[in-house]
Amino acid sequence: MELFLESGYVSLNKYGEELCGDRVEAIYHDDSMTLVLADGLGSGVKANILSTLTSKIICTMMAQGMPIEDCVQTIAGSLPVCNVRKIAYSTFTILNVDKQGNAYMVQFDNPNMIVLRDGKNLEYEMNTRTIEGKKIHESYLKAQKGDIFIMMSDGTIHAGIGTILNFGWQWENIRDYIVEHYEFSMSAKTVAATIAQACQDLYMDKPGDDTTVAVMRIREWQQVNIMVGPPVNPEDDEPIVKEFLGNPGKKIVCGGTTSSIVSKYLGVPMTTELNYVDTGVPPIGHMQGIDLVTEGVVTLGRVLDICKQAVSESNTDTMLYDKRDGATLITKMLFEEATHVKFYVGRAINPAHQNPDLPIDLSIKLRLVEEIQEKLEKMGKIVNVKFY
């Protein structure tokens, strides 16, 4: 069975710094994904340059199938040498997983990677090698569906040092914390945000070091299909709805006219809730055979707002998903459940939406979908858009 690899990360900048000295790079190649977290020496511009070079070089070389020795030699040979400390230095953690679940981990001087299986800590063996005078720890393991790999920079284990905690938030504490807060449905980004938020709290909102958590989650292929807007040509209603419903996975229908077309095709009634959970988002509807029915453009506008907030790398808000309005429900399905998203976008234009008196521009459906697609792709999802 083919696995899907999802990644997400959160970075907190050292208090007062514009740039983060930690860097996360992800690259897909030959059916596998490589995720690299590099932490440059010091902070600010210098650290940022060191970690950017390190992560980019490793990602590119690993993707070409070069052995780790070559990567480390290249980094050691090409990083600029720090004037103060007379060394070129950036720690790194590399994780490479292919779609058959073969995981290869390389760790150098970052806190050890935490691996969760079924929500519990998984111990793994490490072989130590010395390359260019650096002690490199290598591990191989067979990943399974549901496994979560957590990579961290040392900002995490130093959280709270000298203020709230004497010795910082130690590795064991972080491991226990995430085991305790683990839920099966958590996306990679949510896992990263959960740990980063705890660090942020321990630092009392003033991180003493760049703090980064990067997560890869191994999951099964799951498609979510969204139909937005009716076809330009009403004769296409039936074939399009038929194709849409024929897709595997969950189905979301957005828009009044669109949902009535689907309701007619399925021969089942549609009901609309009267309760507004959020006054800015119209209430949702219900239809047998469809997982979620919502209003169209206003709801999608809010979905895009949530997407923008969620892809921001400093965002640690996991409370996002607690609401029950149409837009939050769509976002939750797209972020937490979907690995593949298929949009069916109708280009029919509602004449009422061309009305200049309305407070917002409603004729923006196509652009909304485009922007949502871009954000979802940033999260590593495979997005398909079909216009009709």
Add this chain to the structure above:
Amino acid sequence: MDVYVCVGSSCHLRGSHEIIQIFQQKVKDGGLEDKVNLNASFCLGHCMGGVAVKVGDKYLENVSPENAAQMFDEHIAALVE
């Protein structure tokens, strides 16, 4: 009497939410819970004359938060009392 308030995009932006609240209050004040069945509906197809409200088989157009109370008295309460 079934009453449907449109909550489609266009009507939503013109204040469906407030109208529903006014109608709910009106039903409560008038003790009409048994006579008026209040619902929301996606686009009723009267976008140009929003907010649209369907009362039985008829459509009310241009309902707004300002005239909602009056519309309710004239076109809904009057029919069921």
